[in-house]
Amino acid sequence: MNPQESDTKQASTPSKAWRGWQENLTLIAIALCLALLIRTFIAEPRYIPSESMVPTLYEGDRLVVEKVSYNFQPPTTGDIVVFQPPAELQRRGYPKDQAFIKRVIATPGEIISVNNGKVYLNGKALPEEYIAEPPNQPFPPVKVPENQFFVMGDNRNNSNDSRYWGFLPKENIIGRAVFRFWPPNRLGII
Numbered sequence: 001m002n003p004q005e006s007d008t009k010q011a012s013t014p015s016k017a018w019r020g021w022q023e024n025l026t027l028i029a030i031a032l033c034l035a036l037l038i039r040t041f042i043a044e045p046r047y048i049p050s051e052s053m054v055p056t057l058y059e060g061d062r063l064v065v066e067k068v069s070y071n072f073q074p075p076t077t078g079d080i081v082v083f084q085p086p087a088e089l090q091r092r093g094y095p096k097d098q099a100f101i102k103r104v105i106a107t108p109g110e111i112i113s114v115n116n117g118k119v120y121l122n123g124k125a126l127p128e129e130y131i132a133e134p135p136n137q138p139f140p141p142v143k144v145p146e147n148q149f150f151v152m153g154d155n156r157n158n159s160n161d162s163r164y165w166g167f168l169p170k171e172n173i174i175g176r177a178v179f180r181f182w183p184p185n186r187l188g189i190i
Contacts, residue, residue, distance in 0.1 A: 042068055046082055046099060046177070052153030052160065053101060054132050056080070056190070062182035063101075063190065067175035074170070075149060077121065079104045080177040080190060081168075083151075088165040101177060102151035102161050102168075103130075106144045114139035114163070119152070130154050139163050149173075 048061040057063070057080075065082045075081055082101045085094040106112040111122050117134030118125045120141075135156040144150050148167035153159025162168060177190050 042066070043175070045181070046101070048101065051158055052155050053080070053103070054155040054158075056103075056130050056154045057101070057177075057180070058186075060183070061180055061186065063177045064179040064181060065175040066178050069176060070173060074107065075104045075173065075176070077104055077107060077110075077126075081149075081151065082174045082177060083168055083172045084174065086165060086167070086169055086172055089160075092165070099174060100160075102153050102159070104149050105152050105162075106150035108144050108146045108148060110150075111141050111143050112139075112150045113141035131156050133157060137163070147171075 043064050043066045046063050046065050048057045048059055048063070051059050063082075080101060080103050082099050084096060085098060085100055089100075090096055105119060105126070106121055111120075113120045114135050115138050117136065119128060119135065120126070132155040137157075142150075145167060147170045149170065150162045151168050152161040152163065179189055180186055
């Protein structure tokens with residue numbers, strides 16, 4: 001081998017190594033960008049910090065919250081939504097970025113009330129096989145304003161919900177809880 005070929009091989013080895021590193025760094029950057037885009041616009045994981053949704057969700061459960069469907073249709077009664085605290089909760093000291101999770105009970109234009117341990121929607125008792133126990137406090141009939149929702153925790157007597165702080169503005173809704181991925185023995189669609 002002549003000296004020129006040896007110099008060429010030595011020069012190309014670091015160049016190939018650098019290209020390999022460059023390719024790996026590019027792939028990592030693309031993966032991070034995709035993860036950020038997915039978390040921001042499509043879906044994100046969330047942790048359940050309290051017992052307000054027992055028996056449907058337990059403290060420590062981890063969920064996937066999808067963020068796309070409410071761009072095409074509004075939340076419906078029975079949906080479990082994750083949301084930023086409304087203004088009243090923020091006035092009470094909850095940080096704006098703290099997420100809450102509750103079940104939609106009434107949508108805009110509907111009338112909600114609680115009486116004799118039952119939740120009434122437009123004058124009819126809601127069948128609620130998902131609650132921990134019947135609510136023990138009455139709540140007078142109220143009509144849900146436009147672009148707002150009435151939400152309650154499934155653990156009716158241990159839930160900081162619309163009965164105490166008012167209606168949930170649509171713009172505060174982050175997304176809909178769809179899938180529990182932790183703990184493994186409770187894995188599944190919500």
